[in-house]
Amino acid sequence: MSAGQTREAGEIFGPRMTLFADVLSVGVCTTLVSLPVVTLPAALSTACAVLRGTREDRPATAGRYVAELRRRLRAGDLVAGVLSTAGLLLVLADLALAGAGLPGAPLFAAVAACIAAYAAVVGLRACARPESLTDWRAAVRAAARDAVRDVEGSGLVLLAVAAAALCAWMLLPLAFLVPGPLAMALTAIDVRLPSHSDTARKKAA
Helix, strand or coil, rough: CCCCCCCCCCCCCCCHHHHHHHHHHHHHHHHHHCCCCCCHHHHHHHHHHHHHHHHHCCCHHHHHHHHHHHHHHCHHHHHHHHHHHHHHHHHHHHHHHHHHCCCCCCHHHHHHHHHHHHHHHHHHHEEEEEEEEHHHHHHHHHHHHHHHHCHHHHHHHHHHHHHHHHHHCCCHHHHHHHHHHHHHHHHHHHHHHHHHHHHHHHHHC
């Protein structure tokens, strides 16, 4: 049920509440699929694809999430997961070295944080791209361009991540749900660009 539909006769909750529940169920699925860590990019990309489908009145259910995930799993998804995990570990190692009191540590930490933020924005925007379902390289290239051209959208991505992290920190059980709202935010940021919206509709058709 899309957010633009009116409430039908006998329906207890409105379509927006239904969509909210669907987003949370997708979030739980994303969390479970992400537990091996290397499956995180594929899990988040699938969540974005499922939520993007609500614009064409396709259901955003756990069943559709599982069906989409089965249809798209490939070696490239695992490679993307391994590279993402390696990048995260490298950033953590750099920040640990900076915190050890090395000469020039403050500048090094600032540069490392900026690089990590840019990489995170590119990675998350790539997950929201329709290309990530079939070609991660194309998705990353497009996301890298968007991160520079659409600075406002990149800022919104960082705010979405910060909000998700804050919710998980305030109440740990929310960590199992926040991937859903995060995926919804990433998808909304992507489809708000007219060219992206038209491309997604052509692919769906």
